[in-house]
Amino acid sequence: MPKAIIVGAGIVGLSCAWAAQRRGWQVTIVDRDFEGDRASHGNAGGIAVSECAPLNLSGLGLQPLKWLMDPLGPLAIRAAHAPSLLPWFLALRKVAEPANYLRIAKALAALNNRALRDFEAVLADIGLSADIHKRGALTVYETHEAFANDVDEWELKRSLGVRFRNVDVAELRALEPQLAPVFVRAVMLEDWAHLNDPERVVTALRNRVNALGATFIRGDAVRLDAANSARPAVILAGGQRFDGDRLVVAVGAWSARLSKTIGDRALLESERGYNTTLPASATRLNREVIFAERKFVATPLQIGLRIGGAAEFAGLDAPPNYQRSAALLKLAHRYLPDLDESGAKQWMGHRPTTPDSLPVIGKSASAPGVVYAFGHGHLGLTQSATTGALVGEILAHEKPSVDLAPYAITRF
Ligand SMILES: Cc1cc2nc3c(=O)[nH]c(=O)nc-3n(C[C@H](O)[C@H](O)[C@H](O)COP(=O)(O)OP(=O)(O)OC[C@H]3O[C@@H](n4cnc5c(N)ncnc54)[C@H](O)[C@@H]3O)c2cc1C
Known part of the structure; x- marks a missing residue:
């Protein structure tokens, strides 16, 4: 069974974990505070698909x-x-600039136009369709x-x-x-659409990912190590090292600090x-x-x-x-x-x-075993399940169902 390390257990990281598990991946999730407060808990709860x-x-x-x-x-x-x-x-x-504005709006719409469908599939699986x-x-x-x-x-x-x-x-x-x-x-x-409570969804999704067999590691990720491109790893503050066949970075607003450690610059x-x-x-x-x-x-x-x-x-x-x-x-x-x-x-x-309002979704420029899923700004709840679905496709080497070029980390 291939193994994925997912760093970050907000709504985006958990959605990636869920999607990976459904594709047969064994998942280890690293977070410094699984139950702690974060953007994914206290947001406005809107599935804001119109915001392109x-x-x-x-x-x-x-x-x-x-x-x-x-x-x-x-x-x-x-x-x-x-x-x-x-x-x-x-x-x-x-x-x-008009050409940029239109290009970005189209790329946001490409995610948002399927976001509700993807999100409802997650809600159904975690028993929160209502x-x-x-x-x-x-x-x-x-x-x-x-x-x-x-x-x-x-x-x-x-x-x-x-x-x-x-x-x-x-x-x-x-x-x-x-x-x-x-x-x-x-x-x-x-x-x-809007939710009863975004924190309830994060909690139920975390429990579901746990029940599907994920390993939870509590720790502060300080850097990535992609020297062995076939076994990318995350290093925690205490020096512990966790590697896998693929590593997904989904630590929200903290993600650029980690991507920088393997030479990927993100604004x-x-x-x-x-x-x-x-x-x-x-x-x-x-x-x-x-x-x-x-x-x-x-x-x-x-x-x-x-x-x-x-x-x-x-x-x-x-x-x-x-x-x-x-x-x-x-x-x-x-x-x-x-x-x-x-x-x-x-x-x-x-x-x-990010300055262009687009998330970063896709492989690292320097280490193809590292996959990024962060930078969703005002729309992280809305685009979480879609991001998870796309990361699942990347892990499975499938042709992505959305053209990922606009979300590449190389754009910075
Ligand atoms: C006021 C407000 C209202 C919003 N309203 C909406 C809305 O209505 N609809 C919508 O779609 N979006 C909304 N958003 C945006 C949305 O909340 C975020 O885009 C989304 O929650 C980001 O999720 P995430 O999983 O990427 O990050 P986070 O939820 O921040 O999760 C990141 C995780 O990474 C962990 N972490 C960070 N650094 C490390 C490290 N070094 N080592 C280990 N773990 C680490 C953290 O502990 C955390 O668990 C709103 C945001 C705010 C602030």
């Missing part, structure tokens, strides 16, 4: 600067982190100007297979009666996001709502209404600034009056974000 437009600040005029001036605005850069962020931001600027709610999502607009600014993006999405329809004020009221009457229009994203940042979960307000909405101008979302998870967003660039080690969670919650009160804050829980997570 890459992050792009160029078309926004002075808006990003205004956000940066606001200490609790939706975009923040900690001064101490700014110098190391520079190459990432310079690469982000290239996304705006944990997903296919009620769409609503993007709500306070001004006609903001909608007009987004029209090109909506048309691009339509051309790439995203199903949506315009919703007028009367229908919005009927769909989401608890929203304050301040919105002038909305867009219903027909294929978006990867932690795009830190914040939220607050309100258990007593769980039923205030019927579906996920995206507040277009304010850049935050509210998801009615079974465990509570989760309100969050923000993009803070402060690196992997700076302590969280939970004032950001509080600022988003304060904003939410304007749109969802009388939110019950009892039992509120604040959270911060590291989105593993």
Whole structure:
């Protein structure tokens, strides 16, 4: 039986493990904290298949600067982190070039257009088919100007297979009666879905992978060793070494540190996001709502209404600034009056974000026995099962069902 070492037990690493096991691989998973908190636990829980437009600040005029001036605005850069962020931001600027923008959007759509199907197959196998709610999502607009600014993006999405329809004020009221009457229009994203609780899915998937025979190794991976290309290995902080026929790197925002140890450079940042979960307000909405101008979302998870967003660039080690969670919650009160804050829980997570919004999926440039699966940014939950399926194909030497060229690590 061929053996795969998977480093990282977030939703992406576990999905790769599950896919490998289904193809007959013996799997060893390494993580420094299997049950610990991570992006995969506290995210917004959206299967956001409509999100195929890459992050792009160029078309926004002075808006990003205004956000940066606001200490609790939706975009923040900690001064101490700014110098190391520079190459990432310079690469982000290239996304705006029309040919790049379209190429990236197509590559995101290639994953997203099958993501729900792949995700539901995992949910079925782990016994959580009832944990997903296919009620769409609503993007709500306070001004006609903001909608007009987004029209090109909506048309691009339509051309790439995203199903949506315009919703007028009367229908919005009927769909989401608890929203304050301040919105002038909305867009219903027909294929978006949301979960009861993303942590529940991670836990059930980890248990399933365990039951299928995976070996779990607790440890801090400090470097890779691909000197013997037929037996790539991971080395842990204590010096222990684990090798296999293939090694998959899926440690989210920490992945570039590991890929660098075998000479593969990736531009990867932690795009830190914040939220607050309100258990007593769980039923205030019927579906996920995206507040277009304010850049935050509210998801009615079974465990509570989760309100969050923000993009803070402060690196992997700076302590969280939970004032950001509080600022988003304060904003939410304007749109969802009388939110019950009892039992509120604040959270911060590291989105593993590349400048072109595309994940890294594919073989190492320097060591073909090493396979990368990281960098999913805002869409790691959404694209997790699809990434697992593609990694399974790579392990099995099958022709990938999606052209993997756009996700290659060599693009950096
Ligand atoms: C506020 C917020 C909201 C979001 N909302 C959504 C959403 O609605 N939909 C969506 O699709 N995505 C969403 N995302 C993004 C999504 O959560 C992430 O893209 C995804 O969870 C990344 O998963 P991962 O498995 O790659 O990384 P992680 O979940 O970060 O897992 C990485 C794992 O690697 C381990 N690890 C790290 N370094 C080492 C090491 N050196 N040695 C051993 N183990 C290590 C960690 O312990 C961890 O278990 C959101 C993110 C945030 C922050």
